[in-house]
Structure formats: C-alpha cells, structure tokens
Amino acid sequence: MDDGGLGWWGVPLAVLAGAIRVSTPFLFVSLGECLTEKSGRINLGLEGTLVMGAMSGYAVAYGTGNPWAGVLVAGLAGTVFGVLHAAICSLERVNDIAVGIALMLLGTGLAFFLGKPFIQPQAPQLPSLALGWWSDVPQVQSALRINALFLAGLLLAPLLVWALRCTRWGMVVRIVGESAEAARAMGYPVNAVRMAATATGGFLAGVGGSFLSLYYPGSWNEGLSSGQGITAVALVIFARWDPMLCFYAALLFGGAGALGPALQSVGVTQGYYLLNAAPYILTLAIMIATSSSRHRLAGAPAELSVTR
Template identity: 65%
Template sequence: MQTTDIGYWSVPLAIVGGAIRVSTPFIFVSLGETITERAGRVNIGLEGILIFGAMSAYATAVLSNSPWLGVAAAGVSGIAAGLLHGWICKFPRVNDIAIGIALMLLGTGLAFFFGKAFIQPSAPRLPAISLGFWSDIPQLRTALDVNALFVVGAALALFLQWAFRNTRAGLILRIVGDSSDAARAMGIDPDRVRLLATAAGGGLAAIGGAYLSLYYPGSWNESISSGQGLMAVALVVFSRWNPLGCFAAALLFGGAGALGPALQSVGVTHGYYLFYAAPYALTLAIMIATSSPGRALAGAPCELSITR
C-alpha cells in the first residue's frame, strides 16, 4: 500500500480535520454567549451578529487586502450589535429573547443588503498553521492544517475558565448572573455589567463569522451561517456554562458536521447526505435532554431568563 493510500483511515482523519475547521465558529460564538449568559442575559440574536460579522470581515478584507483587518472589523461590528442589544434590554419589562430575535433579523437583513456587492470579489484568506508538514500523507497534512483563529479560540477558552474563577471581573460577572440584588448591595451596577458582557459576546460571535467568510468555507454568500449562531446557544446549555466544556462541545459539533463529507470522500454515495443533518439532530437532542421540567439546569446563572 502506498503512503498516500490509507483507505478507510481517511474517514477518521477527515472527521478530525473537519472537527477543527467546523468547530472554530462554534468556539467563538459559544464562548461569547457564555460570557453574556454568565451575566444573566440570553442573546439569541447571535445568528444575525455572526452573519453580519462574516459580511463585515469579507468586505473589509476585499477593500483593504488584509484578512486581519477584516477580523478586526467584524469584532467591532459585533461589539456594536451587542451594545445595542444590551442597551435595549436594560429597560423594564423588555424581553431579551424577543430583542434577540429582532436583532437576528436586523443583522441578517443588513448583511444581505450591504453584502450583495461583495459576493463576486475575492478576499484574502486567513493563514493556516501546518502541523502536518512532517507527513507524506496528503490526508494527514490536510487534517492537521489549523487556522490561527482555532488556536486563539482554544487559548481563550483556557483563559476564561481561569478568569471566571480567579479574577475580580469573573467574580463580578458571576454575582450579577446569580443575583442582581446582591450585586447592587455590593455597589455593582448589573445593567452596566450585562451591557459589557453582551458587547463582548457579540464581538466574539462576529469573529466567528469572520472565520466563515475568510477561511472556511472562505467566501461570502447569504447562506454562509447555516444556523450556527442558534446552535451555539444550545451548545452553551449543553456545556453548563463552562468555557472548556464549550470548547469540547464545539469539537463534538464540528465532528458531527464533518461526518457527511468524510463518508463522501471514501465513496459512500447512498445515504451520506443524511449525516449532513447530524449537527441539527444533535442540537435537538441536547435541547430535549436539557429541558426537563423536573430538574434545574446545573450551573445555570439564577438570573438567566431561561431558568425562571
């Protein structure tokens, strides 16, 4: 057998490589939503922020010829959207779920409107780190091509895991998420903390969108997201608001998303397309498993609207 002929071993390799590629947007969106929900707010408008971030990144990269400027522009657009969401939600009797839906529609509509001029132009792609340079097997080299944003996402998950437990900012975030009254008694303004947390979450979600348009799949079109922003909300619940859990769950979702293409790559021509639905089926299963009325969501911030 030639070194380049690895047969069905290409399936797990393709799943590993696909998990790394597909999981990166999930990592950023879920970590952003973890910050937001730790402060006691839900932002399901992340789908719209993700799409608008993808468009902003692609348009900026086309105009500036710099993918990193595109990532920065996406982050700024996400922060602005998060600030808008947080500012509206501070008013009495405003439902953050309803505002999130409105933000999702607004972000999607604006992205489609401003992005039409950038469907055809080609933007520079984000660089990849080739960890498989030592191998002569093309499938292994491809599987071990890691984008720089994946590394940043992994480092960010580790940092947030530490920061939530060991920093003053993390303590304030958890206090606000668990009890607004306790936060006020300590001289903390819950509305300000939630505003900043929602802005940070929006910025990270938009960076996840930048990855989609500037690396994988590496183009801008109106169906680029495929519901990843909404699935990330379920992913946060599944990981119990734990940053490292979000990272692991994102890899799980990424592997599920890579299953269909992996089977197709080895010649499975019947039924492989059913596996393209694996991430959506997994999301549905997670929502059913975590929605039991007979038990509380372990680890959920007490002020979170989905727990009340």
C-alpha cells in the same frame, strides 16, 4: 492500491480535520454567548452578529488587503450589535429573547443588503499554520493546517474559565448573573456589567463570523452561516455554561458535520440525509440523557430568563 487515496482511514481523518476546520465559528460564538449568559442575559441575535461579522470582515479584508483588519472590524461590528442588544434590554420590561430575535433578523438582513457588492470579489484569506510538517501524507498535512483563530479560541476557553472563576471581574459577572438584587445591594452596576458582557460576546461572535468568510469556507455569500450562530447559542446550554465544555462541544459539532460528506466519499452512500443530521440527533440524545424534571439545569445562571 496506491493511488493517493486513504480509504477508510479518510473517515476519522476527515472528522478530525472537520472538527478543527468547522468548529471555530461555533467556538467563538458559544464562548461569547457563554459570557453573556453568565451575566444573566441571553442574546439570541448572535446569528445575525455572526453573519454581519462575516460580511464586514470580508468587505474590509477586500478593501484594505489585510485579512487581520477584517477580523478586527468584524469584531467591532459584533460589538456594536452587542451594545445595541444590551442597551435595549436595559430598558424596563424588555424581553431579551425577543430583542435577540429582532437583532438576528436585523443583522442578517443588513449583512445581505450591505454585502451585495462583495459576493463576487475574492478577499485575501487568513494565513494558516502548517502543523502537519512531520507527516508525508498530504491529507494529514492538509488536515493539520490550522488557523490562528482556532488556536486563539483554544486559549480563550481556559482563559475564560479562569477569569470567571478566579478574578474579581469574573466574580462580578457571576453575581450579576445569579442575582441582580444581590449585585445591586453590593453596589455593582448590573446594567453596565451586562453591557460589557454582551458587547464582549458580540465581539467574539463577530470574529467567529470573519473566520467563515476569511478562512473556511473562505468566501462571502448569503448562505454562509446556514444557522451556525443559532446552533452555537444552543451549544452553550448543551455545554452547561462551561467554556471548556463549549470548546469540546464545538469540536464535536464540527466533527459530526464532517461525518456525512466523509462517509459518502468512501462509498457509504445510503441515508446521507440522516448522516447530515448527525449533530442534531446527537444533541437531542445528550440533552435527553442528562435532563431532569426535578432540578434546574446545573450551571445555569439563575437570572437567565429561560431558566427562571
């Protein structure tokens, strides 16, 4: 039957395409959170940062006509939220998780409030690179239309691994995350390092948000994130604080999210609620399979309040 359909081949293709399309916000938020957590703080507010980034990026792209200006402003909005989180947490006896939840609510609320006028207009979209030129199957071409932000994330993950492992800056971040006392004894400003790490994490989360509104699905509305920011924070634990594993985990979640619709489109229609829950079932399974009651999570920064 030559009718332009792919049949069952559509499923792996959709999972691959979904992995590329859907994973980028997960990737940016989880890389940002990974850096923040390496410095010994957890920022749960990244869901709010993501939504704020999506809104501000869309608004600026619409206002200026330049989507890249939107990406930049989304990053800066994220930085502001990161700085706010770090500044509040640098006070005595402040719980970073509680502050994160407060900032998550503030970020989403503020984005919904300020984003009202931008639900209807269409902002210019980020361009994509057509890497599927070698194929004459339109579905493959479409799946391989890859956004530059995804490639940036792809480069950022190994860069972050290298920076954390091999540079002085990375070492300082790790020391602060492993033992604040040791860092203080060595003369490193603990709060300033955490401020920088949280602000950078916020920047990345903001950029991730702009991908949602400026590329895929490519419009601003209030249901846009539907919890992706929170999922990405959880991904960091799932990925054992390793940026490269964050990248794979983001791909896995993107692909698993595409599985439900792809199977329905080829006619596997029973139990789609269960299929839509596939990413979460997968997480649970891997977490249970790799957990241990005897030692703390491998790779967890010792200063992190969730593992301390």
